[in-house]
Every structure is written in structure tokens, then in C-alpha cells.
Amino acid sequence: MKRRFTAYRNRNLSLLLIALLSMTLALAGCGSNGSNGAANTGQSGNAAADANAKPAESGSKVIRIGYQKYGTVNILKAQGTLDKHLEAEGYTVTWTEFPGGPQLLEALNVGSIDIGHTGEAPPIFAQAAKAPLVYLAHEPASPNSEGILVPKDSKITSLADLKGKKIALNKGSNVHYLLVKALEKAGVGYDEITTVFLPPGDARVAFENGTVDAWVIWDPFLAAAQTATGGKLLTDGKDLVSNVEFYLASRKFAEANGPIIDIFKEELDKIDKWAEANQKDVAELLSPQLGIDVPSLELAAKRRGYGLLPIDDAILDAQQKIADTFLNLKLIPEAIQVKDATLK
Secondary structure, three states, rough: OHHHHHHHHHHHHHHHHHHHHHHHHHHHHHHHHHOHHHHHHHHHHHHHHHHOOOOOOOOOOOEEEOOOOOOHHHHHHHOOEEEEEHOOOOOOEEEEOOOOEEEEEEEEHOOOEEEEEOOOOHHHHHHHOOOOOOOOOOOOOOOHEEEEOOOOOOOOOOOHHOOEEEEEEEOOOHHHHHHHHHHHHHHHHHHHHHEEEHHHHHHHHHHHHHOOOOEEEEEOOOHHHHHHOOOEEEEOOOOOOOOOOEEEEHHHHHHOHHHHHHHHHHHHHHHHHHHHHHHHHHHHHHHHHHHHOHHHHHHHOOOOOOOEEOOOHHHHHHHHHHHHOOOOOOOOOOOOOOOHHOOO
């Protein structure tokens, strides 16, 4: 009897060990899939693989660029001119798409990309989180390229009507600052509205099904929502914010790859000039890639600024003002000096 019990117990222990081993292997597999950052950056599987390529300074000759759904970098990728220029220098470019600036700079912070572009607010949050970023250049102000949208049948007719309402936005993005300034203008406290933090795709769904009362969003999502839903523009950024697009890099990459940065800016400047003169062509080029109709992209193209500009004291002072505003609202944990994020 004792021998039968011992055999039974040993068999059960063996089965338990096999089960535990299977679970361990399964978890290890999940860990390898999760480590590519796709889950928290909005990357596709292939894009995530690109983002994990070795940086250029390690000798791999790969430049990893993060981009969003719209902007000069997006046009540059579509045209392929930067790829060709860098290929002639012995480099390969990998491209990773992100749903917004905060997600892009998170990837830059952890070393998944080398270069990217965002609006004004994301670098503030990233610098406050100790991200080793540096400003490279910027586009002109485009205040008409972002706004606060309400449904076409909404009873909200003024900024003051936002008091007590649910407002969707991408946390830490450029429109976060627009919301702050719009509420300030209307005399509504930031604590008197409910923020619903959602990336653009999810925010569009919430906006259309009435889960939120308003949506603070940028082009081309703004233009697409206006075209498709008939949403009313409560306000754009005019007289409230500048809405400047910045080009940024990790400090390590920028300091080790000056010539590459120069090529990047050279090609940006060229494509900017082409895009300004060929806005319909830009819309037709990007439409199949973005899944956004040509009229919406033409609308977006008409209300943005064009032309690469250097980082100077004036633009850094403007960024510092945003940083100080966010600190006062306790949206960032401590004071930062924007000028610390520049190349010496």
C-alpha cells in the first residue's frame, strides 16, 4: 500500500513539474514578444523589429527614425529621398510609426529610435521624465492645425460650456497645451473638466459614440473628423498656441552623428519646399498610406506651416513657458530647463 501511494505521489509530482515547465516556456515566449515595445508604442510587429535595430553609433550603419501619421517626416518617408541619400553614405534607414508624440519620445527614451518629430508638449513631458533628448530644428507655427471639436448636434457653443464636460485627448501631446490655454481663456479651471486620455483612433470612436463631449485633436485626424462627421470646430489654436513641430534626437546619437543630422535636415528642408508648392500631390501621395481621404489631407496641408527653422533662444523661451505652465498645473513633477536639451 505504501509503495502504491509513493508511486502515485511521484507520478503527480512529475506531472506538476511538467506543467510548471510548460508554463515557464510559455511565459518566456510572451516575454520575448513583449520586449519589442509594440504594445506600449503603437508599433506593428515589423515596425517594432525595425525599432530594435542597433543604433548607428554601434557600427551597424542603421538610422532608426520614428514618425507619426502626418508631417514632413511622413512625406519624407513616402518620397524615399532620405533613404537614397543615406544609402549613398553607407547607411540604411528603418522607420517606425507611432500614434503620437508621447509614444514616440518614450521609444527614444528607451533607445529604440534615434530621431523623431513631435509637437511642443511631448518634449516637455519627456525631458521631465529624464529622457536624453536634444532639439535639432523646427517647423513654423501652425495654430490652425489643431483644435477642439464637438459633435455637429452638440449644445456646446463656447469654451465656457466645456465646464463639467468630458474631453478626450492624447495625454502629453501638443493638444494638451491647447486645452490648458483654451480653458484659461474661458475662465474654466483645469480641474473643472474631466480629461479622458485616449490615442487618436480610440478618441475618434469615443467622439462618435458620444462617450465624450469634446475632442482636442490635431491634423490630419482633425480634418478627417470634420469631413466625415460634420463636427463643429469650437476653436483652433489661433491666438492661443503656436503649435510648432520639432525634430529631435537622442543626445548620444546627435553627438556621435553630426553629418547624419545635417543630411536629415537637408532632406527635410527640400521636401518641405516641395510639399508647400504641391499640396494636392502630397494629399494624393499620403492618402493610400494613411487611409485618409484626399480632401481631408488637402485641408490639413493648407493650414500648416512649411520651412525648416533652426533652434534659437526665442523658440526655447517659448518652450520654457509651456514647461512652466505644466509645472504650475502639476502636470510634470519638477521644474526643467529646456535649454538643457540642446547641443552645446
